[in-house]
Amino acid sequence: xxxxQRPQHAAIPDAPSTAGPGGHGAHEQDRHTGxxxxxxxxxxxTAPEAxxxxxxxxxxxxxxxxxxxxxxxxxxxxxxxxxxxxxxDELDRRLSAVMPELAGTVRLMRREVHxxxxxxxxxxxxxxxxxxxxxxxxxxxxxSGMDGRARELAVRTFARLxxxxxxxxGVAPEDVRFHEVGALDSILDICLTCELFxxxxxxxxxxxxxxxxxxxxRCAHGVIPVPAPAVLEMLAGLPVRPFAGRGETVTxxxxxxxxxxxxxxxxxxxxxxxxxxxxxxxxxxxxxxxxAVFALGTEDGAASGAKHRKILHPVL
Numbered sequence: 001x002x003x004x005q006r007p008q009h010a011a012i013p014d015a016p017s018t019a020g021p022g023g024h025g026a027h028e029q030d031r032h033t034g035x036x037x038x039x040x041x042x043x044x045x046t047a048p049e050a051x052x053x054x055x056x057x058x059x060x061x062x063x064x065x066x067x068x069x070x071x072x073x074x075x076x077x078x079x080x081x082x083x084x085x086x087x088x089d090e091l092d093r094r095l096s097a098v099m100p101e102l103a104g105t106v107r108l109m110r111r112e113v114h115x116x117x118x119x120x121x122x123x124x125x126x127x128x129x130x131x132x133x134x135x136x137x138x139x140x141x142x143x144s145g146m147d148g149r150a151r152e153l154a155v156r157t158f159a160r161l162x163x164x165x166x167x168x169x170g171v172a173p174e175d176v177r178f179h180e181v182g183a184l185d186s187i188l189d190i191c192l193t194c195e196l197f198x199x200x201x202x203x204x205x206x207x208x209x210x211x212x213x214x215x216x217x218r219c220a221h222g223v224i225p226v227p228a229p230a231v232l233e234m235l236a237g238l239p240v241r242p243f244a245g246r247g248e249t250v251t252x253x254x255x256x257x258x259x260x261x262x263x264x265x266x267x268x269x270x271x272x273x274x275x276x277x278x279x280x281x282x283x284x285x286x287x288x289x290x291x292a293v294f295a296l297g298t299e300d301g302a303a304s305g306a307k308h309r310k311i312l313h314p315v316l
Contacts, residue, residue, distance in 0.1 A: 070249030073189030097145030245285030
């Protein structure tokens with residue numbers, strides 16, 4: 001399973017929200033579904049260090065993500081939760097550190113697709129009636145109890161999303177608004193992913209080329225083609241490959257996270273695997289390999305010099 005998942009909606013000023021029951025909008029940007037607007041944050045004037053030199057903490061550890069059918073925010077969560085082997089009490093503590101109301105909203109669950117077992121992040125968010133601006137989200141992260149490095153990574157990720165959405169809609173990043181559960185969903189995905197990446201010690205991140213397919217997705221602005229406009233804004237210079245399915249495979253949040261965490265793109269690295277996980281999103285693509293493989297380990301000596309294409313992007 002895989003592709004879009006929960007909704008993350010950002011809206012351009014005066015654009016009505018079309019979120020459906022439970023606060024999920026027509027386009028689920030991060031639960032693997034569709035892209036229309038996203039979150040935003042203060043954007044630094046220069047490329048962040050994590051993007052210039054990778055987010056690695058210099059531990060010799062490497063994390064690789066092999067995207068069979070794509071990647072979304074909840075898939076990122078599922079993979080990192082499995083690799084950290086975090087218990088529910090610790091998970092809830094970290095969720096509460098972001099926002100108290102997020103405690104208990106995420107659980108790592110077993111799931112099967114085509115009789116193959118894997119992992120899925122089940123997310124149940126409370127409904128709230130409020131919109132958040134770039135300034136609101138930046139302030140929320142600043143006052144949270146997150147690890148300092150995780151806060152920086154989260155801000156960078158929101159900055160990328162804001163820049164992409166602003167470019168798509170022809171507005172300033174600070175004019176992008178995040179509606180109700182869409183905003184809460186993105187806050188959860190991005191902040192918790194950055195927390196978990198920090199727990200892993202900021203490993204070197206290597207990813208496979210992004211699988212892309214034709215199709216469309218519904219969002220607050222109607223039916224739009226995929227890749228979503230915000231994804232297209234962030235694809236410059238990134239390696240992609242065709243995918244046998246149809247529909248959204250890679251969400252804006254996933255691309256923004258990969259870039260902000262300093263991802264390099266290429267084949268499997270030379271490494272000694274210590275932990276691994278097959279994770280699924282919510283969409284199952286018939287007749288295609290589903291899911292994403294996460295593997296964590298240590299770089300294997302001289303072979304670690306294998307060539308990978310490092311993509312460095314200044315913050316938009």
